[in-house]
Amino acid sequence: METERRSQLLLNAVKDYAIYLLDTAGFVVSWNPGAERFKGYTADEIIGEHFSRFYTPEDRATGLPMRALEAAAAEGKFESEGWRLRKDGTRFWANVVIDPVHDEDGTLIGFAKVTRDISDKKEAERALFRSEQQFRLLVQGVRDYAIYMLDPDGNVSSWNAGAQAIKGYTAEEIIGTHFSRFYIPADRDRGEPAKALHTALIHGTFEKEALRLRKDGTTFWAHVVIDPIYDDAGALTGFTKITRDVTERRRAQEELDTAREALAHSQKMEAIGRLTGGVAHDFNNLLTVIRSSADLLQLPNQSEEKRQRYIAAIAETADRAAQLTGHLLAFARRQPLEPETFAVGDRVLGLERLIITTVGSPVRVEVEVADDAGCVTADPNQFESAVLNIAINARDAMPDGGVLRITARNVTHVPSVRRHAAVDGAFVAVDISDSGTGMDAETQGRIFEPFFTTKAVGRGTGLGLSQAYGFAKQSGGEIGVRSTPGHGSTFTIYLPRAAAAPTAEPLTPAVLRHALPTQRVLMVEDNEVVGRFARTLLEELGQTTTWATNGESALRLLEESNGGFDLVFTDVVMPGISGIDLAKEVERRWPHCRVVLTSGYSHVLAEEGNHGFPLLRKPYSLDKLMSVLGVAPAAKLAS
Template sequence: MDAPSKPDGEESSVALPSEHRFQLLVNAIKDYAIYLLDAQGRVSSWNTGAERLKGYTAEEIVGEHFSRFYTPEDIETGLPARALRLAREQGKFEAEGWRVRKDGTRFWTSVHIEPVLGEGGELIGYAKITRDLSQARYSEQALYASEQRFRLLVEGVRDYAIYLLDPAGRVTNWNAGAQLIKGYTAHEILGQHFSRFYTQEDQRNGVPARALQTALAEKRYEAEAWRVRKDGSRFWANVVIDAIFDEAGQHVGFAKITRDFTERKKVQEEIDRAREALAHAQKLEAVGRLTGGVAHDFNNFLTIIRSSVELLRRSGADEERRERYIRAIAETADRAALLTKQLLAFARQQPLRPEAFGIAQRVRAMEQVVETMLGSAVKVEFDVGAPLDAALADPTQFDTALLNIVINAKDAMPTGGRLKITVRSVEEVPAVRRHAPVKGAFVAISIEDSGSGIEPLTLSRIFEPFFTTKPATKGTGLGLSQVYGFAKQSGGEIDVRSRVGEGTCFTLYLPRAAGFGDPAVQSSTPDAPRQTLKLTVLLVEDNDDVGQFASGLLSAVGHAVARASSAKDALKILEEDCQKFDLVFSDVVMPGMDGVDLAKEIRSRWPDLPVVLTSGYSHVLALEGNHDFALLQKPYSIQELEAFLDRAVPNSNRRSSPHGHVG
């Protein structure tokens, strides 16, 4: 610290070592301006920190009055003199304020002034310490300004209700958006529990408390639900609640943001209604197209059958013509039955009989049929892969699906080309028709042709029933619908890739059979020979026409038949003498007790008596897996009926001699 100047001619005393060390200490301090004033306020010493903060050297400032560091405003109000007076009267003076550097710039300071007294208690000067707080002041002002701007921002937001809750859920502040959306002013709602915005149902169910618990446990809660305004009206709200913690990690409350989504919800509901209406319209259009297609085809079938019957009735028809008419009736009936099966397959109500079968062997067995169907102009290549790959599906329906795809390939190659059938095992069905990929064990059967390809617009509709690009006499438009329905009903998928002018590839994905042995061995095992004895059958059919026809059919192949027109009548007949019957052959759809319930009752009371059910009703056929009784689908041929009844009655249950006709 600089010592006060001595009068001329007076020698300075030698400084004590302790005073020297103190002076070195004070001069080493650079963050504080530490200096002395005489009793009149003139600077008498000046340290390094004072020079750095104020910009003056000791030579420039010693002897000058300290008021020069004050702003003109403070000098005008007499602040420098007042500071010294307060320091003298109260023992110290402390304050913060603006000061002026040598270059005229201002800085915010913390000032401490204490009086310096002599040994006799007289005032000999003042000790003054000044610290530059400009940066802290600027930071504080910036923070304050930021908080003010944020407060103004929050207060100015009108589309969002933004407010705070204390840890108990009481409202502690309220912005303009909250007032606009909920209807309460800040004066009305501060201190109130936020649960008053919830519906009575949600309050009873404890939704507000769970929302805070979730926000506290997971640091965030978000939901959409109905909320209540001050006037009692409801609005659809998007709600976000965040838990707030202080610097020490202590929970201090919640920040809550609510947005009114009522209009958005109305728009979404309108969109949903429009979608439903469109889907309904599309469904009606599909039903109309389906109905028209079915009516067209069945009218054709009925025309053939009716004409053939009329011609048969005419006298004079020779045997050859009669045979031709009968053949026409039979073939047309088969085509009508196939059409029904294709419709059921598309609707996924075709009764499938899934079993494990070797895909490679099945495809190889169809090789000659495929080559014959395509003709010599199309080169056929088979790549069937591992021989043990097996699918779990209905093998007959698989054959039909494969041939339907081959027929389409043939139509795409009228002048010849190439067709390749590939079989491989895959562990995933790829994304198909906007569906995500599906993991699993599948067998993929790809049929790829080098034909004309399919236009993108057509490609999107090829699985629709009765949609076809062929001439009216060349197809029903149900072939690919059958493939689609079969794949879906089997738990698989059908994919198609096509490029116009380059060809098309259909890939049928079927579930892979687990634990399947060598299919070649399984398929080569012949059925055990069966004794072809005639049966005594109890026929249960409520429709007289169908009952007479079925009774005549059974009698024509040598079976003895008794007829019951209802399940109730059938049970009475069996109660009288069930021992004379080898089998019960019953329709499913009947008034009162249906065929399935009848079969269950018979099994319960006469467990050794076999029951065969029959139906042509699609809903019954689709529910075939809900019971374990044999089900013969209508319409059926004589051969199908005989084979079905033969399988239904084990050899051990048959009588040694045929029964006579039961009246």
């Protein structure tokens, strides 16, 4: 009795399940509160009634209630889901379990029936099903994207209309085949399909643009995204693959790039035309001086004083021509620099007297150097030229006088200059400020172009600022300008700060002249005029000189003499064996021979030092050549 009482209390406490008993014919013999809550009947209303009243008319018509009892009796259990009726006639989705009940002798005495209202679960499933259907319709309706799935091995397991439109295959043709068939043969041979899946697994996604194949064998540019798919347990179930045909976009981009290249080429040709005109103008002026001086030297009865004046004019004009070439190369970042580590403050202070003399008395020069202004590794001569060129421009911007202020300081930030990104780091900044006329935005956008000048004809070449620009950029730095019309301008040169100590001053040619050794020199030069001149110079300096006109003949002379030369002085750009290749062969076979290269070709000069040999730039002076001859054989030249 106590056990039955406890069981009844337990059944009465259950509110989420309808738990009740049926007799063998299906009539209700017990009823718990959960059954009353689900179905709406009280125990008095339902006990003694047949349980089939809970079924829909359709299910009753098919005899489902009795078949359920028969199945439970025969199989030991019946379970199903379906619509059931409440007292008020509304329906709910029920999970039903019917178990047979036997007495001690094993005789069937009825059935235990447990029902649960799972309408919410059913509605969620239906909502999910509707969502999946809508998503499936959405995917199938997309025609601009190929959206399909792969199994873990890369075989196609679904196929939308966009995939058929882009690739040409129907679903029946492609499902079950490997997605590698869309790759061009070269990519398949390189294993690109497997790499794509591997990348998706490792990084969570794979994205790329590449050529893909259509069914008809034609190719198209595809933007491809592959993502792995995992189930709730974290196991890989396959991949989603989205492909878009971007052929038209790429074609449009290529056309745009072509148009940009054409525009850039047009602008380049315009700049070259302006550049060529400026170079021709300046060089013709210089050549006029040289030619006139040479003609005057040939006149009879010239006094020694005049001859020396004409010779000095030729030498000075040649230096100016070399300087003009250097300015052009500096703008193109092809200027061969001779870097040294020097203290910027010392150089700026050392320029003060020269700048004061250059700008003249109407301009007041103020120089301020921070005590901690650091060192840089750059070409000191080019640095001084850059500062002096900007100072001269500042003077011209102050025709009635003004203030020129030059400062040097350490900075840790280079601001954005000419739309370049700002840079953090250790730099030395040199500011050159004036109180002059200033510049508008259009002028500031062109001031670093070669031969661009706002000065009157004959007052400037337009190369000063381009030299400063080229020097700063080639030295790993930057140059910026701030200016407002009527309020002056400030140019700032930024150079990377160096940790090393300043470089020691090299020996001067005057010192070397007193101890110039006599050496056996093999000179290699393919230009006859330059060769004759260089051989004369070397012989005048007391050198035993042999002239070879190309690398092949130089090697023969070295072989015949078993490397019997102290110095091989060779041009770089020659037909056949180049000077660099010759130098490497000499270094390998006759290591006792010192090699010095010489060239005036900008490409070679821009790569100075990459070959590992000293390089003497053309045009070279007597002092420079003496420096080459006076350095000990084991030394390496920087010039």
